[in-house]
Amino acid sequence: MRIAVIGTGYVGLVSGACFAQAGYRVTCIDTDRAKVAQLTEGRVPIFEPGLSEVIAEARHKGTLEFSSNTKAAAASADIIFIAVGTPPRESDGHADLSDIGEVVTAIAPVLRDGCLVVVKSTVPVGTADRIQDTIQSRRTDLDFDVISNPEFLRAGCAVGDFKRPDRVVIGTESKRALGILETIYMNLGIDSTRILATQRRSAELIKYAANGFLATKIAFINELADLCENVDARVREVALGIGLDSRIGPQFLSAGPGFGGSCFPKDAKALARTGEECGARMSIIETVLASNDRRKRSIFEKIRRASGEDLRGKRIALLGLTFKAGTDDMRDAPSIALAQTLIENGADVHAYDPVGMKRAAPLLPPSVRYHVSALDAARGADALVVTTEWEEFRHLDLLHLKRSMSRPLLVDLRNMFSEQQVSDLAFVYCGIGTRSAWRGSAAIAEGSRRTARRLSKVARSGRQEGLVAAQSIAAAE
Ligand code: NAD
Numbered sequence: 001m002r003i004a005v006i007g008t009g010y011v012g013l014v015s016g017a018c019f020a021q022a023g024y025r026v027t028c029i030d031t032d033r034a035k036v037a038q039l040t041e042g043r044v045p046i047f048e049p050g051l052s053e054v055i056a057e058a059r060h061k062g063t064l065e066f067s068s069n070t071k072a073a074a075a076s077a078d079i080i081f082i083a084v085g086t087p088p089r090e091s092d093g094h095a096d097l098s099d100i101g102e103v104v105t106a107i108a109p110v111l112r113d114g115c116l117v118v119v120k121s122t123v124p125v126g127t128a129d130r131i132q133d134t135i136q137s138r139r140t141d142l143d144f145d146v147i148s149n150p151e152f153l154r155a156g157c158a159v160g161d162f163k164r165p166d167r168v169v170i171g172t173e174s175k176r177a178l179g180i181l182e183t184i185y186m187n188l189g190i191d192s193t194r195i196l197a198t199q200r201r202s203a204e205l206i207k208y209a210a211n212g213f214l215a216t217k218i219a220f221i222n223e224l225a226d227l228c229e230n231v232d233a234r235v236r237e238v239a240l241g242i243g244l245d246s247r248i249g250p251q252f253l254s255a256g257p258g259f260g261g262s263c264f265p266k267d268a269k270a271l272a273r274t275g276e277e278c279g280a281r282m283s284i285i286e287t288v289l290a291s292n293d294r295r296k297r298s299i300f301e302k303i304r305r306a307s308g309e310d311l312r313g314k315r316i317a318l319l320g321l322t323f324k325a326g327t328d329d330m331r332d333a334p335s336i337a338l339a340q341t342l343i344e345n346g347a348d349v350h351a352y353d354p355v356g357m358k359r360a361a362p363l364l365p366p367s368v369r370y371h372v373s374a375l376d377a378a379r380g381a382d383a384l385v386v387t388t389e390w391e392e393f394r395h396l397d398l399l400h401l402k403r404s405m406s407r408p409l410l411v412d413l414r415n416m417f418s419e420q421q422v423s424d425l426a427f428v429y430c431g432i433g434t435r436s437a438w439r440g441s442a443a444i445a446e447g448s449r450r451t452a453r454r455l456s457k458v459a460r461s462g463r464q465e466g467l468v469a470a471q472s473i474a475a476a477e
Contacts (some may be wrong), residue, residue, distance in 0.1 A: 156326025171203020235433025320388025
């Protein structure tokens, strides 16, 4: 059984490598020749934990190769997985299917009898029907099937997700195709109970529905975080309290700077457009998208308020740039808009990310300065903003970090630290979804008894740092 995987990005490379590790003969194809050259030399172009090891094992077995020759690989394959990107179209936000179209045009003339064309890319409902029609119109006597097999892996734990998925969705009306794909996934060690066979169109929609729902959960908890700040409740406690309800579940209830990444924003947009086109408006998803856009703007406003309104000449250190921890994926990362707006408002932005700086550099404004460590980025900073929840940030020597800063303001957009933990170090701490946090520095000017009491307690403790912190914050107001 020969497999061709077209598109060697996060999804294609992980899928191809895992199939090859399981013993299938796989050719991963990409039009990006530099990427193919890198992979052929044994270098892995993306950061994805465990992926290098899977690729190395498959290469050692001789089951995995890389190529830019789509036609040759498709001509000899029994199964062709399409895993090219489907980014949002600039004109209207709908999925841009031009790469899919290019692939179909390239492979249609060379497909062999009995082959399966499996769409792994996230595509709007009805796309597989159109692929089927295109191939059929060019090869009237070809026996083939087009299957929808959307991918649900998460960047940062993609290998584990691929090998141990919650479910594998196979959308096809063909029993033969279903049988072949079931066998392939079961040979990866996936239990048959995890395989969900559906109608082809349902499979396409399942992917969008899943991402739309998860984006909704995030937008919901982010709005709730704002409410918590206004009514003096704590969003972490609220999230825990609702997440323990098995009907709701604890995942995707971490309030933060808004969702980003290569999937949620684009898939939510595409779902909204599909709804519009097909006469069933996705008004909840439209609201989620608007709420997420507002979130990104309001986060900046909060940072500005916490920093004393005027950002001109202030040095702001961003800790973390990628859209989430565990990946170098920068697509639609909240740090992009944040860095841009900070700079537009006169701030000097300094940044550190454990793995994402190379991919971040072309997307962030050119004046952003990059550093080799969190400590280096924080040196002389007026505010430290935790943008991505990298595990290494939990282990920072916060006292050391604070001493190197000009002003002890810690804006924690991921709630990695607790207020208690950092206020003992005389940091002014602004987490997400707690009132005292965001009112922190602004509240001093308002004469908030709560904040004043906290600062004077620090000062009374006699620690010089406490005094300096209290004085510098008060001076800034
Ligand atoms: P990606 O941008 O990382 O990779 C796509 C690759 O396809 C690129 O290397 C590109 O050079 C290549 N390509 C483009 N046109 C080509 C062509 N004509 N022939 C051969 N190669 C071509 O994309 P990705 O993140 O892997 O996503 C792929 C699809 O999977 C998308 O539809 C996405 O929505 C979906 N998906 C992504 C994730 C994720 O976590 N990234 C998860 C689930 C589903």
